[in-house]
Every structure is written in C-alpha cells, then in structure tokens.
Amino acid sequence: MALPSPVISVVVPPPSLSDNTGDADRLAAALRRTLDTFTLEIDFSLLPPLSSLLRSGTPRMRCVVVGDPPVVCGLFAETEFPVVGAAVDLGTTRIVLRLVNLETGETLGERPFDNPQATVGPDILTRLHHADTEGGLDHLHRLVIEGVNHQLDILCRSANIGPGHLSFLTVAGNTAMTHLFLGLPPKHLFREPYIPVTNRPGLVNARDIGITASPAAKLYVFPNVGSYFGGDLIAGILHTKMHESEELSLLVDIGTNAEVVLGDRDWLTACAGAAGPALEGGVTRMGAAAAPGVIDHVSVTPGGDFTYTTIGGEAPRGICGSGVIDLAAALFAAGKIDIRGKLVPEACKDRLTTLSGVSAFILVPAAESATGEALAVSQADLDSLIRSKAAMYTILETITSTVGVTFDEISTFHVAGTFGVFIDPESAVTIGMIPDFPRSVFRPVGNSSLAGATRLLKTPSLIKEANRIRDRITYLELNVNQDFMNRFSAAKFLPHTDRKRFPSVG
C-alpha cells in the first residue's frame, strides 16, 4: 500500500435505519476501502468529537493516516484550513523545524533555533551527565519540548493555523538527542556496552511527550542503529536515496564525530569515529561556527598574498571549518607549512606571531579584523587540523578497505550539513582529508536530516523504508588497532605519505 500523502479524503456515507453501523465504524470502512487494508485503527481521542464532526457539513472527511498497520491520527472536515505536519531536525547545537501542508506538500515555514539544552551544556556529554542527576532528565526533556512547542507555535501563527491542525511530526536526531527528546534516560548510552533504551521508537503519541498538537497527533521518530549512529543519519540516507542506487555512494556527516555510510541498493555499511574538534567552531583561537563575519574561504594568490571571503561580506571575526581547511591548503600550496603541517618560519616571515608560546600565522591583521585583534592560526591549531584530517581519511580508508572496495568505485560522495555546503573539495583534497576523487563526485546535500524527515512527513509509507534502511545497515566498530594507527600515521602528512594517492595535488 503506497500512500502518496498522509491525508486521505473519504466520503463517509450517512447512516440510515437500514445501515445503523457506528460512526467510527463507517469511517473505518470507508478508509479501509480506499486504502485497501484490512486493519485500521482510529486514535481514541478522535472519537468524542466524531459524531458531531460527521454531521456538521459535507460527508467528506480529510483523514491523516500513518503507520503500518495504519492509524488515523487526524480528522478534519473540508474547510479552508490546511492539515499540517512538521519535520524536526533535532541537532545537538541547532534544531530546525519545518512546517508542511500535508495535502500539498508545500513548506509553510521554517525555524532554525539554538537547542535550548545548551543552557545546561553545549556538548552532549555534559547533558548526558546532567540527565543522570536528580531531576536532570526531566529538566533536559522539558527544555527541548518547550523549545520545540514555542517555535511550532510561532510557525503555526505565521501560517495562521491552530496547533490542533498539526497531526503528524517526524523527528530525526542523534541517539542521545532522541533519548532526551523522548524523556528516555540516556544513562547506558555512554557506559559500556553503550545500550540505548530503544533503537526503534517508531510512532509515539505527541501528547505522551508533551508536544502541543492535535490530541491525536503522532510523531515518527527515526530509528537509531546504536548509540553512535542515530536517526539523523537514517533520515540522511532516505534523502540521498543511496540505499536505492545501483552505484556505490558515500555519505559523510562531519562534526566532532565523523559519521560515514557506504553502500548501494544491495548493502550499507556505516561507521562513526572521532574526527577531532578542529572542524567545528570554537577550536582554533579564531574558530567559530558559520555565521556572519566568519571567514568561510581562503586562497593564496600566485604572488603569495592571502585573500579571504566572509559570510555576509562583513569584517572578519573568526574562521569556520571550511576556512581552516582552505587556509591549510593555501599555506601548503604557498610552501608556508611543510608536509608535516609545520609552519616554515623563513617562508612566513612578517606574518608570524606567537600565541600562548607557540608560533602562529597571522591571516588577518588587527587593523582589518572586526574584533580589533589579529586573527591567527597557531601551530597547535594546525596540528589539531592535521589530526582531524588524518582521522577522516583513515575512517574512509578503513571502511572501504574493510568491505573491499576502492575509492574509484565510488560514484557519489554526499557531504551533509553546513560543512558540506561550505567546504571546497579542492582544498580538502589538497590537504588529503578526503581522497583524490574527481571533483564531480562531490555532492553537498545540505541538511539531509531535515530533508529526510520532510520526505517521510510527506509520504509516511516510507516509514517501512526507513526501518528497513536501519535494519540493513552493518555497523562497523572502528577498533583503534595497530592497523588503524599505521594508516592514521601515514595520513598525517600533507596530503599523504603516499603521494601517488593524490595525483591531482601539485
């Protein structure tokens, strides 16, 4: 049974003395005929107003139907008001909501906002420890639920819709955020052997976790593979459709952790590993997340001058991950760092300074900077980047060699997230962070978690497919063994100890 939309319009025949079937039973029969299904459940909260609703206007009803066996989680007369749903990308740092007209698929609004749990701690580990304290889980749960409710309210008001029209939500987040969102104790997520409460939350009643919506509204929560591979990645795969492709693809999502999926329509293998903090904001002394005034791209002229662009064209105030990669590539191309990533003093000359006792390269003089201080990258920052890029390359090398494929068999390299939007593949290849793919292979996919959640929101019959993706994934435990360490050591050079692997790098 493939449903094009979660909203099914049916005519409920009026009762008569010769057909005194109950109201809910006539509705169910009409839906079963339309959906060609035997079993069908109607959420209990829809029953009290049902008889009045059926007698209030035309006999045509708009029913929101999700799940297998299908359950009716919304019921509306034919009025001008749209039936709506929301896709939720539940990030550790940022949450994004997208309000969608479930009948037309049209996006009615979108709200990105900071995860309110950041008041407890910016990183997930601080929050997980807080959840372990008295009342901590409830506190974190309330923070995120109230935040989502508040933003949903703003979205619904802007679209001139009451929250009672919100009938279906899809939620994609990492395993820890999923637990906190559902109010499930994450205690064993970060203790050996790293066990989630559930990997398949499935359909949850919005009312049971405090989400303000129609009383019958259901949430589909994307399943996790395990503690370190969450529903956001499953949503990402659903978005890229790499699980349907005849050709081999990679999907990479880079944050503090790098999460990687490799596969095609026959198999999917995934792994996750620490990529190091160099690629996130707040790490280099001038480090920052992508925001106005942050340097996103750096290049070097043949004459050796460094140029940069900032987000929004404002005066520079920091540098984000993609800028750091560009800078390292430029420094390497200009001979200002050696193949170990070490600053070459004689090549840097008047651009050198020291930061906390280590040498640093000045990218933006104090006079040009928005902060009034020079923006510099220290040797420590560069060392950190080298470790990150080596980890990334080693993870990719390990997953491909473990399943026995070579990089040149990969036809598409999906790069998820903000990082994928900003990164210059040329620079990433130059420093050997990613293999020397033909550049056409790269495909930035943006917020693939939100995109996958939206796709399922519009077509809930994909729940089966999302669950199947989850079950198809073979998770590869990245044992940091001697083999891994050897590969890592070799990847710590620019672009790599084995230069032959990077023919395109001059």
Next chain:
Amino acid sequence: MALPSPVISVVVPPPSLSDNTGDADRLAAALRRTLDTFTLEIDFSLLPPLSSLLRSGTPRMRCVVVGDPPVVCGLFAETEFPVVGAAVDLGTTRIVLRLVNLETGETLGERPFDNPQATVGPDILTRLHHADTEGGLDHLHRLVIEGVNHQLDILCRSANIGPGHLSFLTVAGNTAMTHLFLGLPPKHLFREPYIPVTNRPGLVNARDIGITASPAAKLYVFPNVGSYFGGDLIAGILHTKMHESEELSLLVDIGTNAEVVLGDRDWLTACAGAAGPALEGGVTRMGAAAAPGVIDHVSVTPGGDFTYTTIGGEAPRGICGSGVIDLAAALFAAGKIDIRGKLVPEACKDRLTTLSGVSAFILVPAAESATGEALAVSQADLDSLIRSKAAMYTILETITSTVGVTFDEISTFHVAGTFGVFIDPESAVTIGMIPDFPRSVFRPVGNSSLAGATRLLKTPSLIKEANRIRDRITYLELNVNQDFMNRFSAAKFLPHTDRKRFPSVG
C-alpha cells in the same frame, strides 16, 4: 497464536559489546521468539523505566501482552507481587468489579456497587438526556470513572497491591453505559437512526479515560452490535460458549428490555425488545430489586394457603420479579385469577383490598410485614405482568419463527442475571412467559457479562473471538407490525390462547 495467560515470562539476555541491541529491542526480540509473532508493540510509557528495570535484578521479566498485533501493557520484575487485572460489568443500576491475578487466574476480590450515575437518574434515558446538556457528558463520565477508581482502590488495598500493578481491564456494558464510560457523546444513540459513536472501541489506554492503573494499562471494551445490543451480551455469549455449540441455544437477559440471542456455532441471531417494567424492582407497589427481606418465591398449598420465602429470611418488605411471577402462577393455579389475569373476587374473598381505587390481592398482611403495611398486588400490577410476559413470549416466538426453528429444537435456554438465578421455570412456564420447555433445558448463568469479561481477562487471545461473535450476529429489528401484535394478543392469556402449546400446565 494462543496465549494461555496475558502474563508472559521471558528472559531478556543482558547486552554486551558484541550485542549492543537497545534494551526495548532485546525485550521485544525475546517476546517475539516466545510468542512466535512478527510484530509487537511496547507501550511508550514502559520505556522510561525500562533500562533500570532490566538491570535491577534477574533478567527474567513478566510482561502483560494483549491484542493483535500484540502490545506490551505491563512489565514487571520477578517479585512477590502479583500482576493483576480487573473485569468490569458495567450495569446501568449496578457495577461489579472483579480483581484477578493475571498469572494464576485466581480471583482476588469482588466489589458490586450502585452505579454512581444513579444520582443523575436511575434510568438510562434520563442520563442520556443529561449527557446532552452543557457539561453533562463530562459529569456522567466522571461519576462512573471516579466510582470505578474508588472501588478498584479498595479492591487493590484489600489484596495489598499497588494500583501500578493493574495492567489489563475488560469492560462489558450496554451500548449507552459503554459510551458514558468512555466519555463518548451518546447523543445519536437514542435518535433515529440510533447510531453509536463506535461499535468497536477495542483496546483503549486506561490513562486516556482516567482509570487509575499502571500508566501502560489497557482496557478491552466489549463491542456492541448496535444501540440496543451491547457488549454485556457479547460477553454473555462468550461465557456460555453458545457460539461454539453444535446444538441450538437461547440466551435471554431480562430487564426493562429483554435481550435474546439464538443460535449455534454456525449462526447467531439477536433481538431486543421492551419487556415492560413488571419484571424489575419498583414497579408493583411492593416491588423491589432482589435484596434482603424481598420475597423471591411464592407458592400456594393444595389447601389454598399462600406461602413465601424472602431473601435472607428476613421479614418481608417487598417482592421482586421472580416472586411476582411465582405469585401470578400461584394465583392462576388456585383459580384466584382467570385466564386473562383478572382477579376473581369470589375466589379471593378476605384477601381483597383496593389500592388507588383498583382491587388488589393481599399476599402479606400488615402484621407480618416489615413495613407495617400489607404487601398487595393490584390488578394494575397483574395487567403489567401479563403485558411483560406476553412481550417476552412474543419476542421468543418471533425470533424462532423468523429464523425457522421450533422451540423443541432448542437444547439449552441460558437465563442471565439475577433474574435467571431466582426465577422458577415452573412458574414462568405456568403463566406462559416462556415456552413449555423440558425443565432440564433451563440454565441460569448468573452474571454472564462479568463471567465473560473475566474469561477474556484471563485469556486475552479471546479478543479475536469476542470481535468475531459481534460480527457474526444478525440483529433482527423487532418491527411491531400486525403479525407481532396478533402474536402478542394471543400471548396475553394464561398461559396462552393456544393451550396445546403448554401441555405441562395443568
């Protein structure tokens, strides 16, 4: 999948680095293996405490599993506390709760109590009208739910069990009571064409209607056939097993309405009709429901003396339905009423008095009565009884003749309720209220609604069977046409115009 009990004991294997399946997923896998089922749902409210519970003692868990597809609605470690459920007979006048140990099937306690909605009105129609007023439905809903919660609390306390151990309830009531219990507006039940909100409430979350139990507890609410044939009768059929029998049976439940089911394992036909008020308490001037001091049996000696017994042997204060039938049979046998049921003045002599201007027969002189007043049955009371008995007989004649069977093909005549326990078949046949069956055919089945609800409580796989019974029933609309009226007129004689139908009546 046949479950002998709703409580399934499974060992949940502990997690390890080589099996880091989520806690809920390991539990579900263990249950799926035991139940040999593919799909299984765990109520969401069981998830937050799950991880602690699995790590708190032995890996053996007691799971309460009901429904198809099965849903886990209770989860307990192995402790000394029993897992309990409750069967509810939801009568208009009386409600009976039975607390049952779901593991052993043992009854832990029982509480009959007056339906608290009686404060609104003793009869269902007054309540249905009240439900139609502002706040009325909520009021009636709260009355019954609070009453049930209060009595459940008493039962649980007596059994030394916390309400959190209550995981499964079964509820059997007539269609109107079922609506009020679930908080569903009964507005269209008593308006043409008499449409229930739902005939198949199925499994409902106890929390959704305010029942105090485990947060995951489910209620199975017996389905209705229509507005005039409710889940109490379906439970009754399930109890008698007449739907499995090779031989033809009748099930009769008599109150203000007489509800009748006729059939065997191949077919079931039902009808319901007004039996008149004569058989319930409060109708004859001395009328009363069965209670201590109420006359339940009357007989006449060959010498013409009337003797009686009272419930509990106390001084007489009234007469219940079975006593009225006995009295009419005795009056008829003694020649004190004629074949039309009219008092014969010369035969009654000194036992005659007048009540509100009509003649009446004194059964208990004032000196013997607990009230200090004579207990008498007036001609008006007798006329009312004659109409009731004629209606009962006509309903039985109509249902059998409509499906083309004769009374002597019926091998068992189940008589439900208190009425069935007290009634003397000899008297009922003497006045022609029921056909002249061999007396061995009569089988009083007591509170068959409670018994059926208890049977399903202990064996929830019978949900399918209860639903199937409901779907198998052909409901016969008793059109009061000329044919019916002719039969009714003929049945208004004692025992019947056609004496040949009652060969055993002298």
